[in-house]
Amino acid sequence: MNMEVMIDGMRYAPVTERASNIGIAISTHNRHDVLSRALEHQLKFLPAGALVVVIDDGSAKPVTAPEGVRVVRHAASRGIVAAKNTSIEVLIDAGCEHLFLWDDDAWPITGGWEQPYIESPEPHLA
Secondary structure, three states: OOEEEEEEOEOOOOOOOOOHHHHEEEEOOHHHHHHHHHHHHHHHHHOOOOOEEEEEOOOOOOOOOOOOEEEEEEEEOOOOOHHHHHHHHHHHOOOOOOOEEEEEEOOOOOOOOHHHHHHHHOOOOO
8 A cells, every 4th residue: 555645745755765766877888987087976966865877888897886886787788779778777677767867978067967857847858
């Protein structure tokens, strides 16, 4: 049974739910230094409770990530489309509602970067 609790118009969720429904996936292939820089910036401006996943698309040397960042590895390179599809699958399976797919050479430059996307009435933004 699913029960919704409202107090003064505010929805309250059980503590067992994710703290955030934001998922960030970063795809990479053989660019360890670039990924390291991207993760540094992503973690600096990370929305509270967001899930961060790195999709390693068959790098010759498997990537490593800081504690709290999940790595999903393709044994062999399958290409960017497969990496993005894996990103979507992993984030949806984790219960994320807001999916942000990044490449390893892009990152946010300020806090709150996710809010315009989340608050947009559009179901998909690129």
